Amino acid sequence: MDHRRACVGDDGARSDCNRPPPTRHDRHYYDEIDDSTDNTMTMTTTTSSTGMGTFQKPTRSRPRSRIKPWLGGSLNMLLSWTTLLVTVGVLMAPAGTMAMRPDRIKELRDETVDMFYHGFDNYMKIAFPEDELRPVSCIPLTRDAKNPKNVELNDVLGNYSLTLIDSLSTLAILASAPPDDDRDTGPKALRDFQNGVAALVEQYGDARPGPSGVGLRGRGFDVDSKVQVFETVIRGVGGLLSAHLFAAGSLPITGYNPPKSDDHMNPRPIAWENGFTYDGQLLRLALDLGQRLLPAFYTKTGMPYPRVNLRHGIPFYTNSPMHDSSPVDMPEGPAEITETCSAGAGSLVLEFTVLSRLTGDPRFEQLAKRAFWAVWYRKSQIGLIGAGVDAEQGHWIGAYAVIGAGADSFFEYALKSHILLSGHELPNRTAAIPPDGSLGPWMDPNTLFPPLSDIENSPDAFLEAWNHAHAAIKRHLYNEKDHPHYDNVNLWTGSLVSNWVDSLGAYYSGLLVLAGEVDEAVETNLLYTAIWTRYAALPERWSIRDKTVEGGLGWWPLRPEFIESTYHLYRATKDPWYLYVGEMVLRDITRRCWTPCGWAGLQSVLNGEKSDRMESFFLGETTKYMYLLFDDEHPLNKLDAPYVFTTEGHPLIIPKAASETSRRRPRSDRKDLTIYQDEAYPNTCPPRPKSTPLSGSVIAARDDIYHAARMLDLHQLSDSPYAIDGGRNSGQHMARSNHTLFPWTLPAELLPENGSCAKVYAPTETTLEFASNAQQVVGGSSFNFLIGNQNMERLGADRIRVTSLSGLKISMHLEDGPERQWRVSKVNNVPLGKDEFIVIDRAILGEVSDPRFNLMRDPVIAKLQHLHQVDLSNASADSTPSPEDDSDDEFELDFLEREAAKNNNVVGSRVSELGSLVKSLFTQLAASLDISLPETMTSALPNYPGRTIPSLPYNLVINQTAMLSTGLGSAPLPPATVPAGARVPAFGRVPEDIFPWTTIYAAGDACSSVLPDSAPRDHQVILIRRGGCNFSHKLENIPAYTPSAKSLQLVVVVSDEEEDNADYRAYAMSDAGQGLVRPLLDEVQLTPGGIPRRHPIAMVMVGGGEVAYREILTASRVGVARRYFIESQGVRVRNIIVDEGDA
Helix, strand or coil, rough: CCCCCCCCCCCCCCCCCCCCCCCCCCCCCCCCCCCEEECCCCEEEEECCCCCCCCCCEEEEEECCCCCCCCCCCCCHHHHHHHHHHHHHHHHHHHHHHHHCCCHHHHHHHHHHHHHHHHHHHHHHHCCCCCCEEEECCCCECCCCHHHHHHHCCCCCCCHHHHHHHHHHHHHHCCCCCCCCCHHHHHHHHHHHHHHHHEEEEEECCCCCCCCCCCCCCCCCCCCEEEEEEHHHHHHHHHHHHHHEEEEECCECCCCCCCCCCCCCCCEEECCCCCCCEECHHHHHHHHHHHHHEEEEEEHHHHCEEEECCECCCCCCCCCHHHHHHHHCCCCCCCCCCEEEHHHHHCHHHHHHHHHHHHHCCHHHHHHHHHHHHHCCCCCCCCCCCCCCEECCCEHCCCCCCCCCCCCHHHHHHHHHHHCCCCCCCCCCCCCCCCCCCCCCCCCCCHHHCCCCCCHHHHHHHHHHHHHHHHHHHHEECCCCCEEEECCCCCCCCCEEECCCEHHHHHHHHHHHHCCCHHHHHHHHHHHHHHHHHHCEEEEEEEECCCEEEEHHHCCCCCCCCHHHHHHHHHHCCCCCHHHHHHHHHHHHHHHEEEEEEEEEEEECCCEEECEEEEEHHHHHHHHHHHHHCCCCHHHHHHCCCCCCCCCEEEEEECCCCCCCCCCCCCCCCCCCCCCCCCCCCCCCCCCCCCCCCCCCCCCCCCCCCHHHCCCCCCHHHCHHHHHCCCCCCCCCCHHHHHCCCCCCHHHHHHCCCCCCCCCCCEEEEEEEEEEECCCCCCCCCCCCCCCCCCEEEEECEEEEEECCCCEEEEEEEECCCCEEEEEEEEEEEECCCCEEEEHHHHHHHHEECCCEEEEEEEEEEEEEEEEEEECCCCCCCCCCCHHHHHHHCCCHHHHHHHHHHHCCHHHHHHHHHHHHHHHHHHHHHHHHHCCCCCCCCCCCCCCCCCCCEEEEEEEEEEEEECCCCCCCCCCCCCCCCCCCCCCEEEEECCCCCCCCCCCCCCCCHHCCCCCCHHHHCCEEEEEECCCCCCHHHHCCCCCCCCCCCCCCCEEECCCCCCCCCCCCCCCCCHHHCEEEEEEECCCCCCCCCEECCHHHCCCCCCHHHHHHHHCCCCCCEEEEEEEHHHHHHHHCCCEEECCCCC
């Protein structure tokens, strides 16, 4: 057979790209390393590390910089490369511009125009004024009146000429096509745009009161259609607004320069050559359609109901506040579902903001922004939003967090709302009722809620939301294994819930480009390119685990997301790779989706079965992005203004009035928007590479270029002629031009001859299985529905307690980074999120001693514990015992106040505050839980008048992370520390061995003078404030003393978190220390007399500033416990917590 890479088109023409595919003996062929298994007696360990690449040079196991030139390994190869490049003419101009010839780009642009018009002309001829076209049957596609439950159809088709509305902005873009010798694309598209506007107004009127407002189909969009709010906004309202902005001259059309007007509702009339006069009809129609959606916003949450009837509103949502005063009859049949999605509720800001700014009606902008924030404020503790949400109750439906279907455009509108609003003043929020009733009953759901703040209206707030949303996605969904992609995870924990990607998620790479995250966009887009290469389309879902179409969801309804991202990536990089990707998409659509009456989606990408529907977004988005990809000089590509494409591909901008002046925008100071602090948030787009490889494509030169292809097993596809190019035969989906191990769309001259691939990132994984004890007792609680009862119980969203090692199975993988660490990814086959922890009691770890699971003492961190015994003799927080009874209470804290007074510290207020707080909390808890204590605990207690609860003190234990000192003068902790497994009773006496130290001396900063001799002699703990001098000098001011059980045992330094500029040296710690530092004692400890101290003093440092200083000073007792961690094969396991009783 012919092994040449043939770029085959419909007409059989070939471009100048040929290269024989590699064989198994070529050095670029991938070899897979077999997994290895190691079995032991005590526990079973399975470890695997898989990678691929060439053997020409060593590579890193986890590449960081992915863009590298593919230069050969020898001078001869370099010379041969130079000869080749000169021969093919690549050096005639810069590689990025000549990698695809201008005449070929023009051909692709013309083919895209032909593709659009083949669909548009057939729609106008066959289906208009209905909503869509059936391209196989060659008849109109309308709402399914016989089956109202057919929401897949009825949610979108509102019976208002949807495809024409969706196509107008594409026609306006084509109207700026460059002039050609043999084609009339630009002028023809402008005529078709103007004729389309006239045809729409003829059908639905001009939205004015009076006869002109009535069209052939009625007054405006007064139709009895129950539609989805989201789809109607992005397709209907967005399409009308974008077309108006082109018609009014706010968005550019080459050669079209209408007079500008600040009044968009009643602009100066613009006479068109077809005899139609444009005076804002599209904007008024958009307002008419938008007002018909307002009833859906009458909810208690601020999120709109998913559906609304364009004529009757929401009679089917009987719980809406709209019906509080006038109840409606319950419709027949089951109740209407109130489930919407994050994208559906939160992706209305662009269209509704432009609608408000152009009409002067602030209702829409405020409703859309409120809905956005209503979704965002419901994010989980780890910063993720769910896919499904109940618009009526406000709770998440399901626990999926995704970037694709259900959440996609929410993230898109977070960033794009910032872009759209940038440079504009805050909106007017005062609504005025129109003087006449021409627009129907006045409705404003905003009156149900407090007004939005200036911050919630500002562009910076949306940017901050995007930054933190993307940071959460990067933390919990982003997965580098095999090739970077995004998982679907649990909303609350971040644990893996499904292992597939969906076609809607292809948009995210383009969004990352707008955010300046170009490298992440490039690498994640490669996976979708590989999927398209294999299937000549994108299946709705593709399984990463099974490497096939997921669950039979193999349709592709002509979606635009992949070509949209390809367009944005080309705009950012100008890399010819994306032009060839666009050519591949164009060729495959032409080959597989063409019908005599239009373009049909694929019901199955596997066998090429066509669906009898041409979705409106094919003409409104897919062909639009394709055209703009091939028209680099289009005025929209050159527009230096804050315009955006909506999620339906409609360009929108807020026109600046001639009188508008620039004002300084308020900066966001919201604290509740902060989930992650990351200084790496980009605020500019990275520059394009200054020099490209000799091949001309930076993308083709990436050292991970084959990784995505390997995920799709492209190298294992058959070379049989029956498995490749079937031409127009839709049963053979794989085009020959796509079927190659080499980068999938490039001609031979762009491919390096002697490059090396980086090793595929496949982290080392190991599984530990403990021996089973049949006698174990397992338990659980109702909160453990996700994990069952086997040895585990959930303590919270981020912690699972392991109650027994018997039969326990732990899977871990090795994480790279500044420090190599193991992370438990599964426990008893339950997946864990990246920030989920396993809690294991130290008591059950005492007998474990194995290099693969070893208990280790932490050499850096300890735990400072201080006990506060609070008298609960009076339940009321503001009541105190009578003075005559003070002496009866042996647990009084008076001695602490006296001790503090001796050291010139006022802590009485702090003692009172702490006691009052605990009393108040205890009273509320006891009342809610009906707590009663055993009689034996109260019978021997003295009684105050009116006492109703026992006088035994409540034992409040406060734990603080303590950093151990380091350096030449460092001393070990004293042996009298808190014993392992110690438990503090809730009430009554506490064993002395748990908290051995009872005397505390407050020394201030201990810098100005030597402390009294009694300080170390009569006190077991000296408390010192950080700062003023170095740590060694603080210890030097402590007098010499004779060690004893009652003398000094520990110095505690309290760090002030508000102190920014320290004048001392210290060692910075990792995340484990929560940003604290280890006190550096870089000199041998000295006495005040300058003599080396015979008995060095142990020192630790805690955070908390003034609050912590007073808390420790008022403690009844103090102790120190050592921290422990688990280590496997000499590497720490970062997400196992060894519980000392405080987890």
